[in-house]
Amino acid sequence: MAYIGLDVGTTGCKATIVDRNGQILAYQYKEYNLLFPKSGWVEINAQTVWESVSHVLRGVSYQCNCDLKAISIASFGEALIALDENDHILDNSIFYTDVRGTSEIDDILQKIDKTELAMLTGMPINSMYSINKLLWIIEHKFEVYQKASKLMLFGDFIAYKLTGERKIDYSLASRTMALDITNKVWARKIFDLFSIDMDKFSKPVPSGSIIGSIGKMVAEELNLSKNMMVIAGGHDQACAALGAGVVNIGDAVDGMGTSECISVSVDRSFVGKSLYENNFCCEPHVCPDKYITLAFTTTSGAVIKWYRDTFENTRQADCSSSGKNIYEVLEHECPVQPSNLLMLPHFAGSGTPYMDSYSSGAILGLTLGTTKGEIYKAILEGICFEIMFNADMLSKCGIEVSEITAVGGGAQSEVLLQIKSDIMGKPVKILSTNESGSMGLAILCAAACGDYPNVYEAAKSMVKVKKIFYPRRDFHDQYMEKYAIYKRIYPAMKEIFNAGNDSLNIKIH
Numbered sequence: 001m002a003y004i005g006l007d008v009g010t011t012g013c014k015a016t017i018v019d020r021n022g023q024i025l026a027y028q029y030k031e032y033n034l035l036f037p038k039s040g041w042v043e044i045n046a047q048t049v050w051e052s053v054s055h056v057l058r059g060v061s062y063q064c065n066c067d068l069k070a071i072s073i074a075s076f077g078e079a080l081i082a083l084d085e086n087d088h089i090l091d092n093s094i095f096y097t098d099v100r101g102t103s104e105i106d107d108i109l110q111k112i113d114k115t116e117l118a119m120l121t122g123m124p125i126n127s128m129y130s131i132n133k134l135l136w137i138i139e140h141k142f143e144v145y146q147k148a149s150k151l152m153l154f155g156d157f158i159a160y161k162l163t164g165e166r167k168i169d170y171s172l173a174s175r176t177m178a179l180d181i182t183n184k185v186w187a188r189k190i191f192d193l194f195s196i197d198m199d200k201f202s203k204p205v206p207s208g209s210i211i212g213s214i215g216k217m218v219a220e221e222l223n224l225s226k227n228m229m230v231i232a233g234g235h236d237q238a239c240a241a242l243g244a245g246v247v248n249i250g251d252a253v254d255g256m257g258t259s260e261c262i263s264v265s266v267d268r269s270f271v272g273k274s275l276y277e278n279n280f281c282c283e284p285h286v287c288p289d290k291y292i293t294l295a296f297t298t299t300s301g302a303v304i305k306w307y308r309d310t311f312e313n314t315r316q317a318d319c320s321s322s323g324k325n326i327y328e329v330l331e332h333e334c335p336v337q338p339s340n341l342l343m344l345p346h347f348a349g350s351g352t353p354y355m356d357s358y359s360s361g362a363i364l365g366l367t368l369g370t371t372k373g374e375i376y377k378a379i380l381e382g383i384c385f386e387i388m389f390n391a392d393m394l395s396k397c398g399i400e401v402s403e404i405t406a407v408g409g410g411a412q413s414e415v416l417l418q419i420k421s422d423i424m425g426k427p428v429k430i431l432s433t434n435e436s437g438s439m440g441l442a443i444l445c446a447a448a449c450g451d452y453p454n455v456y457e458a459a460k461s462m463v464k465v466k467k468i469f470y471p472r473r474d475f476h477d478q479y480m481e482k483y484a485i486y487k488r489i490y491p492a493m494k495e496i497f498n499a500g501n502d503s504l505n506i507k508i509h
Contacts (some may be wrong), residue, residue, distance in 0.1 A: 001451065002066045007236065007443030008075040008154050012035065015056040016100075016280035016435055017064045018442035019282065021278050021450045022462030024433055025066060028059035035092060039101035043092035046081045046157060054222060061223040063086035065081045068224065070445040071162070072231040073216075074239035074437050075155035077175030082137075082148035090144045093154075094133040101132030110133070111193045118276035120192070122181040122283050122291075126355065129177035135194060151200040155233060160202070163230050167234050168202040171234040171282035171292075171293060178392055179204060181284055181291070182268075191412040207234045207286035208270060208444045208455060231448045232288040233441050237294055239261045242286050242405060243440030245454055250389070250402035253436060254420075254428075256410025256457065259351070260300035263292045275397045286444060287455055293399060295390035296351040300383050301410055303345045303361070307379055311372065319396055331415040334380070336468060338478045341365040341374055343382030353393045354490065361500035362493060380416050381479075383425045385486045405429045407436040414469070422475040423483070432464040439463060478499065
């Protein structure tokens with residue numbers, strides 16, 4: 001018996017077949033593109049995503065001749081899909097990084113206090129959320145809102161295409177900034193304040209609940225059984241957390257990709273005003289009665305790629321032609337000891353806690369004797385310092401990160417993982433599979449199908465640790481001295497660029 005985990009990402013989707021023992025049996029990926037119709041506008045075409053989903057589901061079904069019992073779906077949050085009464089898609093979806101929705105922040109705060117809003121919905125006010133984007137649509141494209149009989153996020157949209165049922169799990173629903181996260185129902189106050197029709201949205205349900213069976217026609221089209229159940233999945237970050245075994249309070253998964261996000265399992269009673277004041281959210285976990293908070297950086301792997309493409313493009317070409325891994329070459333040149341440099345990785349603004357889109361990156365301490373290896377190591381260290389800073393801020397909010405599991409592309413670098421352990425002073429685990437999102441979905445399916453009594457027992461059996469990196473005490477002590485300086489860089493940069501540099505058109509909020 002096996003299950004399909006369908007992970008709908010920002011630039012592609014993947015379908016993975018996982019058996020009840022946590023073994024991956026088949027995998028299919030399909031890429032698609034974001035759209036940039038105007039400066040600052042970022043969109044995604046829901047029909048293209050559905051066609052890609054159909055492609056990967058057909059692909060894995062032919063790869064594996066096994067008893068597929070259920071499918072569950074993880075997706076990115078925030079972006080809304082508007083469907084008319086005939087289920088035609090009315091417009092492209094506005095992506096969360098799109099600038100639209102920014103001016104709507106003031107409109108929202110004129111009607112509800114930001115602390116009240118955060119305590120109700122778990123989301124500190126930001127332009128990324130669905131409500132902001134929807135208010136922009138109502139103001140500038142009212143005909144789209146008027147014709148829409150259904151407003152969905154991508155997770156419940158795909159489930160609807162498969163089953164005809166309109167249900168959305170709590171974690172994904174929270175990314176609208178319109179879910180009452182305590183009572184886990186739509187926050188009527190939000191809908192009433194802004195005259196939004198709540199009936200256009202799907203019904204919130206717990207992750208792991210049964211949405212329905214796949215419809216006969218779509219089952220035939222995708223080579224799937226019409227008896228296959230569709231299980232409510234979740235926001236991709238929450239699903240990845242479950243797939244990494246993050247089920248206990250204080251456990252954290254560190255998703256190390258282009259950007260970087262740590263998802264920490266939290267007790268709702270620990271969540272207070274200070275969490276939201278530092279731009280950390282609180283959303284329902286896909287585990288029953290648990291919550292998670294997210295801390296993220298905008299550029300992690302992106303800074304590494306920038307260095308490779310800007311300073312090592314010739315060697316990158318040589319490595320590609322000879323079959324070598326450029327990152328292994330660069331890591332081999334890194335000094336063993338902590339570097340003498342400091343790097344602020346705000347190459348596309350900052351993430352939490354500052355949420356400063358104007359902040360910029362910096363490399364400090366360069367001399368005529370500085371080597372490329374030292375610069376590269378400083379980049380790896382800076383990425384880890386930024387996550388360390390976020391963990392410290394969470395600690396000040398009453399949330400302690402006790403255990404870290406690393407997933408994503410960055411988790412393939414043992415050098416980077418050892419630096420992370422040395423800096424944070426905590427063990428860092430990696431898993432036998434890097435597909436934590438798909439594993440989390442398989443865990444939800446396994447519990448829903450009764451193959452395990454609950455998601456906790458399923459995770460205990462299906463999530464397997466491959467290796468643990470332990471902090472080296474002498475290096476940790478050296479890094480703590482550097483970290484004390486690192487924390488001063490952003491405030492100093494902010495002061496420098498905001499003091500008399502208007503002619504440079506540079507500003508840090």
